[in-house]
Amino acid sequence: MRTERVDTNYDFDFIVIGSGFGGSVSAYRLAEKGYKVAVMEMGRRWTPESLPRTNWELSRWIWRPNVALRGFFNIRIFRHVLILHGCAVGGGSITYANTLLVPKSTVFENGSWAGLADWNAEMPQHFATASRMLGVRENQILGPADLLLKQAADAAGIGHTFYRTNVAVFQAPQGEPGGGTFPDPYFGGEGPERSACIGCGGCMVGCRFNAKNTLDKNYLYLAEKRGVRVFEETRVVDVAPRNGTPDGSQGYEIHTVNSTALFGAQRQRFTCRGVVVAASALGTLDLLFRLKQKGSLPRISGQLGNRVRTNAESLIGVRVPGSSEDLSKGIAIGSGIYIDDETHIEAVRYPEGSDAMALMSTLLTNGRPGWTRILLWLWNLAVALTRHPIRTLRCLRPRRWARESLILLCMQTVPGHVDMRLQRPWYWPFDKTLVTRGNRVSTFIPRANEFASKAAALVGGTPMSMLTEVLFDIPGTAHILGGCPMGATPADGVVDHRGRIFGYKNLYVCDGSVLAANLGVNPSLTICAITERAMNFLPEASKNDWNDSPEETRTE
Numbered sequence: 001m002r003t004e005r006v007d008t009n010y011d012f013d014f015i016v017i018g019s020g021f022g023g024s025v026s027a028y029r030l031a032e033k034g035y036k037v038a039v040m041e042m043g044r045r046w047t048p049e050s051l052p053r054t055n056w057e058l059s060r061w062i063w064r065p066n067v068a069l070r071g072f073f074n075i076r077i078f079r080h081v082l083i084l085h086g087c088a089v090g091g092g093s094i095t096y097a098n099t100l101l102v103p104k105s106t107v108f109e110n111g112s113w114a115g116l117a118d119w120n121a122e123m124p125q126h127f128a129t130a131s132r133m134l135g136v137r138e139n140q141i142l143g144p145a146d147l148l149l150k151q152a153a154d155a156a157g158i159g160h161t162f163y164r165t166n167v168a169v170f171q172a173p174q175g176e177p178g179g180g181t182f183p184d185p186y187f188g189g190e191g192p193e194r195s196a197c198i199g200c201g202g203c204m205v206g207c208r209f210n211a212k213n214t215l216d217k218n219y220l221y222l223a224e225k226r227g228v229r230v231f232e233e234t235r236v237v238d239v240a241p242r243n244g245t246p247d248g249s250q251g252y253e254i255h256t257v258n259s260t261a262l263f264g265a266q267r268q269r270f271t272c273r274g275v276v277v278a279a280s281a282l283g284t285l286d287l288l289f290r291l292k293q294k295g296s297l298p299r300i301s302g303q304l305g306n307r308v309r310t311n312a313e314s315l316i317g318v319r320v321p322g323s324s325e326d327l328s329k330g331i332a333i334g335s336g337i338y339i340d341d342e343t344h345i346e347a348v349r350y351p352e353g354s355d356a357m358a359l360m361s362t363l364l365t366n367g368r369p370g371w372t373r374i375l376l377w378l379w380n381l382a383v384a385l386t387r388h389p390i391r392t393l394r395c396l397r398p399r400r401w402a403r404e405s406l407i408l409l410c411m412q413t414v415p416g417h418v419d420m421r422l423q424r425p426w427y428w429p430f431d432k433t434l435v436t437r438g439n440r441v442s443t444f445i446p447r448a449n450e451f452a453s454k455a456a457a458l459v460g461g462t463p464m465s466m467l468t469e470v471l472f473d474i475p476g477t478a479h480i481l482g483g484c485p486m487g488a489t490p491a492d493g494v495v496d497h498r499g500r501i502f503g504y505k506n507l508y509v510c511d512g513s514v515l516a517a518n519l520g521v522n523p524s525l526t527i528c529a530i531t532e533r534a535m536n537f538l539p540e541a542s543k544n545d546w547n548d549s550p551e552e553t554r555t556e
């Protein structure tokens with residue numbers, strides 16, 4: 001095999017697009033192997049001082065830079081699904097709820113990744129590495145919301161399934177209170193000092209107490225120590241093979257713009273030998289569709305955008321107006337239960353004062369989606385307001401929402417997906433944007449709704465659900481996955497089992513878009529583990545022949 005020396009005319013050996021779970025793992029592992037790496041991240045860098053105190057500080061919470069909102073949390077609504085996702089140096093880790101669970105091994109037996117590798121033999125070591133790097137430990141701080149979940153599970157006869165979540169949070173040694181500062185507990189002194197969690201429930205609004213193990217405290221921190229350059233507020237808009245080579249064998253040219261400039265976004269150009277696209281399911285689909293359509297990367301498989309999954313999720317909850325317990329205390333997701341083999345529920349909370357999400361919640365309403373459900377919701381609302389006007393208004397007001405609410409995050413391993421395309425929608429003829437297609441994803445899980453109703457009755461609360469689920473039959477998810485399916489050939493996937501894009505050399509996708517099944521658990525640990533595996537195959541920088549392209553593995 002021909003071995004080329006790394007061409008020093010390239011700005012970088014690898015450019016990684018996105019600094020979330022897939023991007024940070026890639027950057028660190030590439031730097032460890034001796035590559036010169038840059039990370040392009042369109043979000044901002046956050047510190048405990050710059051994070052918002054509550055999510056009413058919209059300009060520091062929400063990401064909509066074209067209207068001067070430069071936070072780290074984004075909400076996008078599509079015809080089939082409402083998607084919550086992160087955008088920052090550290091990707092979704094800045095806003096996520098730290099819960100890192102290993103999915104059941106059966107998830108690898110379905111979907112387009114089935115049979116592409118011996119997953120159950122290979123993945124445990126990568127899950128173990130990712131868990132160690134992220135500092136995963138069982139939650140030691142059960143808050144009132146967790147105890148309420150346990151009480152409701154006991155009453156429903158499923159108390160034995162209650163468990164404390166595994167979380168990426170630095171917690172005080174046994175018997176010591178939270179808040180103390182400790183020298184790097186994870187990386188033998190190479191990492192930053194940490195403070196022990198105080199159980200304020202604020203993880204999803206950003207940890208201001210240096211306790212949450214966000215990526216900028218582990219993978220990305222260590223990557224930067226090894227010389228990786230992170231270009232923040234820098235959005236990649238073009239990736240094209242250099243020198244007219246159709247397959248990228250002579251590297252790539254990357255064009256970026258400043259993502260937070262209101263006017264005159266500054267354009268920059270970089271060159272590199274290899275690229276890792278790690279812009280999250282939505283970011284990667286948006287970018288790759290644009291690159292395919294404008295002819296920069298025309299060989300990308302027509303499978304792009306197929307089989308996007310929502311983790312079969314539904315967000316419901318219980319509100320207890322006037323609750324004597326402060327349900328906002330604890331770790332954002334502190335515990336979980338299984339109501340059946342395929343349905344998993346976690347106890348979630350926002351910190352005191354972070355009541356903005358109340359604007360998206362309403363009284364839980366069962367029934368078939370459509371007009372009948374809307375009428376039933378209006379009827380429920382009218383009955384509740386007539387019978388218990390004060391109580392109902394207290395349930396619907398934003399004030400004290402976080403103190404009084406137990407959010408129930410329901411996830412299922414059931415199959416189901418939508419497809420995404422980049423199109424000009426009828427309501428926005430100016431620019432193309434991602435749209436969803438296909439069959440509707442179920443907006444309610446009857447057994448989960450039943451559980452929420454019983455839990456509410458137990459504590460004198462009211463069952464709640466998301467307004468978009470009731471009114472528009474649109475489920476909400478923070479776990480959007482898939483769209484760049486793994487496959488044996490370009491006819492059935494965009495990437496192979498190592499994340500290599502069919503049709504190109506040294507071009508990878510490593511993020512949630514390559515996951516091929518509803519995991520039924522929070523996905524970030526799986527994204528890290530899959531990326532650890534993909535990077536593990538890459539040779540040391542000095543041994544790279546820069547000829548890495550996917551194998552077509554189907555033999556029949």
Ligand SMILES: Cc1cc2nc3c(=O)[nH]c(=O)nc-3n(C[C@H](O)[C@H](O)[C@H](O)COP(=O)(O)OP(=O)(O)OC[C@H]3O[C@@H](n4cnc5c(N)ncnc54)[C@H](O)[C@@H]3O)c2cc1C
Binds near residue numbers: 018019087101524
């Ligand atoms: C409120 C909330 C709570 C969550 N809680 C949990 C949890 O407890 N456990 C769990 O496992 N998961 C949780 N998640 C989901 C988790 O955050 C995501 O699954 C995960 O972050 C996805 O990782 P990723 O590598 O695919 O992309 P991300 O982590 O989303 O990173 C992608 C990055 O790419 C950047 N980017 C996109 N396009 C471009 C571009 N063109 N140029 C430059 N940069 C770009 C984005 O700004 C982003 O920072 C939660 C999500 C939310 C929103």
Ligand code: SF4
Binds near residue numbers: 202203
């Ligand atoms: S509960 Fe509070 S202190 Fe603990 S990790 Fe979350 S935000 Fe940080």
